[in-house]
Amino acid sequence: MTLPPVRTFEELLVRARLSTAAPMAVAAAGETAVIAAVTHAMREGLVQPILIGVGDHIRSIAEQQGMDLTDVEVIEEPDPVAACAVAVRLVHEGRAELVMKGIATTKDFVRAILNQEFGMRRGRPLSHIALFESPDQSRLMLLTDSGINIRPRFNRKAAIVRNALEVAYALGIDEPKVAIIAAVETLELPAMPATLDADLLRRMGEAGAFGQCIVDGPLSMDNALDSHTAEVKGRTSPVAGRADIIVAPDIETANAIYKTIRYLARREVASIVMGAAGPAVVASRSDSAHTKLYSIALGALLGRPVQTDARR
């Protein structure tokens, strides 16, 4: 079956519904916004949640908000840290296919995922991937890593690219265009180490080290995002102005881009953590209900990808 790339969040919901609902373990689920998002996702047929937390509290919230938990399994674990462990253990044991963070801290949640004994390790580094719509809504774009890797070195960046590609393929992008961001387009050594990483990642991409994709760098943000600017500046590249994946040099850059999209451009930004045995939905408390829903939809799609011709 060949499906076109997912271009908008609404299309993401439609695509995610094509698969059967993936069992999703929600760690420390005792918060109205979390339960609302999860039950909404369940009604949409995206996931079959397993809620972990204080059972009475979860049921009380659901009752107050008129949410139906009849078919939802609730596991009693009042301690948020232990709830994270229970959630990832469910994936470890094959009872869940993805996990979602509730009111536990991201630190505790990631720590549980990385647990040697019962966690979700699969020998790859974790990385955070944000998903947003392009300004003309012609495609979904990915941004990485605004949440986990602080100052990734070269080989970690290569892993970050691979994790992002996994998401892009699941969205049906056959040949993702990957922009490795720096401040300039030329190699500047030793002053700008990001340009070196970008140049080397491009070389690896050209040699096919990342599979079917086009990697270019170093690219500045304007050239990655705007083909007219790239043309004016003489930066010819199939990625310039058409980037599907933006790979920032460090967490500060990625986080600033993420929050600029979110708070200055006022756009929805879904997000997911990749690299583990299953996708991890790490929604922020401040995320809107829509954002949470889109993040869950992305997790569901990644947990049970719809078969496309996209190469892995």
Place this chain on the structure above:
Amino acid sequence: MKHTLSCLVKNQGGVLAQVSEAFASKGINIESLAVAETETPEVSRATIVVTGDDQTVAEAEAQCESLDVVIRLEDLASAEFHARELMLVKLRVAPDTIPSIMQASEMFQARVIGMSERTITIELAGEHRALDGFLKMVKSLGIVALARSGLIAVSVGDEELPGEESN
């Protein structure tokens, strides 16, 4: 036994030849020699690494110290010292070797200082054995050129400058 010697000499022509002769006359090979002027322009510090039996090295040291151009010579074998070496290594670069090169560079905290189509130039400063360890890791990747500064060293703790009185 390996000896690391820190030698303050007058910064003038012919000094290195005299110092080298002091060791050569005893049949001692100089493994590395790094010399540059100190904070006092008239004075240079030479760090000399030699290997030989203790007696022969001691005789060479004595001969060296007797030279007019030598201000002070200290055998650091009997003291703690800070020692570093600088290395520049140019490696062949190909897409399949990039991860290994970068992994080695990250492990040893080396810096890439140059990049061209087919080679990558890396700078590494550190202890002698760290440089050896790095070379061991990258040797199979294709070394195109290698330059090492030789060891430079200063003793640990307070050190008297020439002409200064200790408190």
